[in-house]
Amino acid sequence: MEEELRSIEKNQTWELVHLPQGKRPIDVKWVYKTKVKPNGDVSKYKARLVTRGFLQKHGLDYNEVFAPVARLETVRLIVAVASNKNWSLYQLDVKSAFLNWPLKEEVYITQPPSYIVAGQEDKVYKLNKALYGLKQAPRAWNMKIDSFLVQQNFTKCTTEHGVYVRNTDSGEFLIICLYVDYLLVTDSSKEDIRVFKGRIMEEFEIFDLGELSYFLGIEFVSTSKGIFMN
Amino acid sequence: MMDYNSFITPTETGIKLQIDGDEKEVDHTLYKQIVGSLRYLCNTRPDIAYCVRLISRFMEKPKTPHFLEAKRILRYVKGTLDLGILYPYSQKNIEGEVFGYSDSDWCGYKDDRKSTTGYVFKFGTSPIFWCLKKHSVVALSTCEAEYIALLWQPVKLYGWKL
Numbered sequence: 001m002e003e004e005l006r007s008i009e010k011n012q013t014w015e016l017v018h019l020p021q022g023k024r025p026i027d028v029k030w031v032y033k034t035k036v037k038p039n040g041d042v043s044k045y046k047a048r049l050v051t052r053g054f055l056q057k058h059g060l061d062y063n064e065v066f067a068p069v070a071r072l073e074t075v076r077l078i079v080a081v082a083s084n085k086n087w088s089l090y091q092l093d094v095k096s097a098f099l100n101w102p103l104k105e106e107v108y109i110t111q112p113p114s115y116i117v118a119g120q121e122d123k124v125y126k127l128n129k130a131l132y133g134l135k136q137a138p139r140a141w142n143m144k145i146d147s148f149l150v151q152q153n154f155t156k157c158t159t160e161h162g163v164y165v166r167n168t169d170s171g172e173f174l175i176i177c178l179y180v181d182y183l184l185v186t187d188s189s190k191e192d193i194r195v196f197k198g199r200i201m202e203e204f205e206i207f208d209l210g211e212l213s214y215f216l217g218i219e220f221v222s223t224s225k226g227i228f229m230n
Numbered sequence: 231m232m233d234y235n236s237f238i239t240p241t242e243t244g245i246k247l248q249i250d251g252d253e254k255e256v257d258h259t260l261y262k263q264i265v266g267s268l269r270y271l272c273n274t275r276p277d278i279a280y281c282v283r284l285i286s287r288f289m290e291k292p293k294t295p296h297f298l299e300a301k302r303i304l305r306y307v308k309g310t311l312d313l314g315i316l317y318p319y320s321q322k323n324i325e326g327e328v329f330g331y332s333d334s335d336w337c338g339y340k341d342d343r344k345s346t347t348g349y350v351f352k353f354g355t356s357p358i359f360w361c362l363k364k365h366s367v368v369a370l371s372t373c374e375a376e377y378i379a380l381l382w383q384p385v386k387l388y389g390w391k392l
Contacts, residue, residue, distance in 0.1 A: 072273050073351075073358055073359035076358045076359065077353060077358045077359070079317055080317045080353040080354070080356055080358050081353065083317040083318065083319055084317070084318070084319065084320065084353075084354060085320075086319050086320055217270070218273065218274050223316075
């Protein structure tokens with residue numbers, strides 16, 4: 001919980017203000033989650049502050065909510081192609097992805113339970129950036145990463161909006177498959193991938209999960225003959 | 231369930247399940263949880279796609295035979311936990327080639343007389359996409375059923391909407 005709040009403070013996600021007239025704050029609550037590794041061991045405990053987005057009203061608190069993700073068959077195709085070309089596959093995880101992007105709409109939330117600032121109980125937080133549970137949070141994040149990738153000379157696939165491709169002058173390929181805050185990256189040259197990782201780490205807070213091993217609950221194992229999925 | 235013996239096939243051949251019947255109803259929530267988990271498992275296991283599709287038709291009113299079928303799939307999965315799909319390194323002569331295959335039955339589902347189609351796309355030797363689906367229209371002949379099945383392939387490939 002402490003870590004989550006620190007992450008929120010660091011991103012300057014909110015500020016404490018008096019509620020303006022005619023505005024309604026949205027409730028927040030804590031959600032606790034245990035992340036497990038493929039063998040069932042606990043990898044970390046997480047507390048996440050979420051807003052109760054179902055209290056938001058269309059047109060008032062949010063407008064557009066659509067955000068694309070890659071389809072699973074696309075993930076499999078990329079793994080198949082990469083394996084056939086002997087390219088290496090890497091996996092990146094963006095930390096607090098939904099907290100990164102500035103909000104267009106004005107949204108107010110109540111103070112989180114058990115972390116109410118003493119003496120200022122009647123104040124509410126005004127959100128500067130998106131928070132988990134908000135209707136527009138996934139879209140806000142997607143717009144952000146999209147503009148970043150386009151700026152890095154990536155082209156978005158026209159039929160599959162979760163896939164980005166970059167051709168370099170030397171004929172090298174870099175393919176990215178985006179699944180919300182997970183990125184599956186494959187490249188014909190190891191050098192390019194290193195440069196790209198450096199770039200994206202400057203922009204976002206990223207966990208480098210190394211070579212592809214466990215993506216969306218599917219286990220991938222490299223063997224002598226190929227990549228084995230189960 | 232853990233100490234049950236495993237099965238070597240996920241389902242009996244030619245099994246016919248129906249909605250109506252006077253068997254006892256089973257726990258809906260448990261049944262739906264099993265079907266939901268199995269459907270996610272289908273993402274890596276094309277071999278159980280057919281029978282998972284078979285049992286997922288009875289989510290509304292699961293009865294004893296449906297539940298037994300679900301349990302049989304679980305027992306099959308238990309015996310085949312180490313199976314998966316291999317994406318081999320450096321295959322020759324498959325530069326950008328994706329193959330699709332499809333097949334269809336006719337009136338396989340007795341409750342509404344609709345046919346079922348299965349199709350699979352392969353990249354080289356490894357499958358990348360597969361699907362089993364009941365038609366949304368009634369086919370009047372086996373030939374018509376096969377045509378409907380064929381139509382689905384480009385629909386999937388090019389992202390058309392029907």
